[in-house]
Amino acid sequence: MARRVRFNLALPITIIGWYASSLCRIVLSATAARPFKDKGFSNDEIIWSQSFYYGMWAAILYFVDASLLIITFWGACTHHYRKDLLLTTSQRTLMLQSILLLIYLLLGAYIFSEIESWNYLDAVYWTVVTLFTVGFGDYYPATDLGRALLLPFALAGIISLGLVISSVRNLILEHGSRCVGARIDDRKRGKIIRKMLLNGDNKTFDPIHEDFQISLARSTESRQSEFERRKAEFQLMRRIQTKSSTHRRWVAMAISTFLWLLLWLVGACIFQKAEQAYQGWSYFDAFYFCFEAWTTIGSADYDGSYIECE
Structure with a gap:
């Protein structure tokens, strides 16, 4: 991305590295978990630690990252887009801010774990809950x-x-x-043009004559003058842009609403499965807990304090 290493060399190395990291993470987690199976412990007698869950999530994310990079590499090799993949200002800003926020969060978790004598991963959970202003109340500074x-x-x-x-x-x-805006504009343009052609209003689409004297001489006739046609074209363009802008806002709201409901409903299902064995949550309990979490109410009547939820 910074043009210091060739694209055809840098991206394959990155992909191999992500897949290798995912494989190593899975192997290490499996190696740590195997002795419990060999000793005859059942699943009901074992509670996996936070480190185990974080490790498995990391392995999944590594694998997904590598797979997405393969799609990117294939798209660049088939000339769907350029190979340099230069980051925009917004992308560079987001990358820098995310790294700094992560460092701030992890360093703060370490400091509070030492002060409050917490487990480090519990302190990480507390810092996330605190910075997102949820505040469940299961962990809080006592000193x-x-x-x-x-x-x-x-x-x-x-x-x-x-x-x-x-x-x-x-x-x-x-x-x-x-991307989305260009597609909506193109669809709206085609729809309006087809509608005008079906209604017989196709004079606006006739070729413009280069000889303006001919157009001025015919201005008294019933057909449109060149200037009237130019005005009609401009008004048509503005009409298409207005309708596209309205449609784009509705599409954005529909997508946001769908993703919000998906996060809420699927998240409630996941939390219900995680807490059912420990606190006997029903789906409504998890549904209510998710509502408290993303609205940052955090009334602590449901706190998801077990390892899977954290």
Whole structure:
């Protein structure tokens, strides 16, 4: 992306590295879990640790990243887009902000784990819940030093998170206006042109004569003059743009609503499965818990405090 290494060399190395990382992560997790199976423990007698779950999620993400890069490499080799893959300003900004926020979160978790004598992964969970302003209340600073550090830590973290969300929004709008917007404009243009042709209003699409004197001489006739046709073309263009803009907003709202409901309903199903064996959650309990989480209410009547939920 910075043009320091050739595309045909850099991307295959990156893909191999991601797949190798995923494979190593799976092998290490399986090696750690195998002794429990050899000793005859059943699944009901074993609770996998947070480290195990994080490791498996990391392996899945590594595999997905490598697979997406293969699609990118194939698209570049088949000339669907350029091979340089230069990052835009929005993409570079989001990358930098995400890295800094992750460093801030993990470093803060380490500091609070030392102050409050928490397990490090529990401290990571607490920092995420805190910076997202959910505040379930299952973990909280109990020392004066921890409470004093929470004030600047939370303020700076929430502001940083807001900047990342703003960058994500700008990136989505940039990509959507370039790709989705162009498709909607093209479809609207074709639809309006077909409608006008079916209604017999096709004079606007006749070729414009180069001889303006002929057009001016015929201005008294019933047919459109060149200037009237130019005005009609401009009005048609503005009409298409207005309808496309309205349609684009409706499409964006529909997609956002669908993804929001999908996250809510599928997330509730996952949390219900994770907590059913420990707290006996029904689907409605998980549905209510997800509502409390993404609205940042965090009333702590349902806190998902077991390892799978965390």
